[in-house]
Amino acid sequence: MSPPRPTNPAMQRLVDFYDPSVMGTDVGGRTLSQILAWRDTRLESQHDYIQILFPLPEGSLFNEYSPVVDEDTFLYLRHDANAGFKRTMRRALARMLSFYGFDITWDQDAAGQWAVDVTAKPGAEQDHFPRWVRRMDHNHLRITRILRSLRVLGLEDEARAFFAALGWTFDKYHRIGDGSMKFWRRAMELPLHVAPDGTEVDWLEKYEEKEETEKTEETKDDERTTVT
Structure with a gap:
């Protein structure tokens, strides 16, 4: 059964904003x-x-009207029944990636598994990278937000593909500051309940533990199938 729609007015606005x-x-x-x-x-x-x-x-320190995802909204948006939300968030991601000079593709293999790939657009070095491929830039904060938001709301594969493209850009051009790369890595690698700046969201921790348990069980099932 799908979780109920959030009752918080700000979260209702957020859900309606993303509902196609x-x-x-x-x-x-x-x-x-x-x-x-x-x-x-x-x-x-x-x-x-x-x-x-x-x-x-x-x-957000920069927008007092920024929606702050609560537990009810987290459960509602991540539920499988809300596939429309993920499709809409992928639209938003594709637009922002284009802004930064990247293309994103989703490919399905014969087994039905999806692979996500983010690559540089033709001409990105001249047309897109100059606005953010530099030591410090306000877009670096936006990128940190995007990575963490994707993870929190269940688009882990997209977050990893974007992070891989950022790593490629960092290594190729040697212009982005180490501090920005550090925060992007923290957005990807810290436990989900810990933000890149160290802020902790207590209610998120229990769901993280649940996901780890489910992944462990899936791995065990795969190993049993392989042995059989």
Whole structure:
């Protein structure tokens, strides 16, 4: 059974914003589709949209209206019945990756398993990378948010593919500061209940433990099948 829709008004707005059947608006009256249709120049200069495109269970220092994902919303959005949410979040991710100079693809193998790949767009070095491939930039904070949001809301494969592309860019151009790479790595590798800045979300920890148990059981099942 699918978890109930959140009752918190701010979380209801977030869910409606991401629901393709509702197409709700953010506090500024903008729909997700309107934001994704912006030109790159507007995505670069405007700073109050990334928080709703990629929400977190922590508050934002830069946007007082930033939605803070609570436990009910976490359960609702991650539930398998809400596949529409993940499809919509993948749209948002693809747009932001294009802004940064990357393409993303999803390929399904014969066994039905999906593989996600993020690669540099043709001409990205001239057209996209100059806006953020540098020692420090406000986009580095956005990228940290995107990575963590993807993990928290159940798009782990997409987060790992993006992180791999960031690592490739970091190694190839030697322009991005070590501090930014450190935070991106922390966004990917820290326990899910710990944010890159060390903030802890207590209620997340129990779900993390549950996921680890389920992964262990899946591994054991695979090993039994192989032996059989």
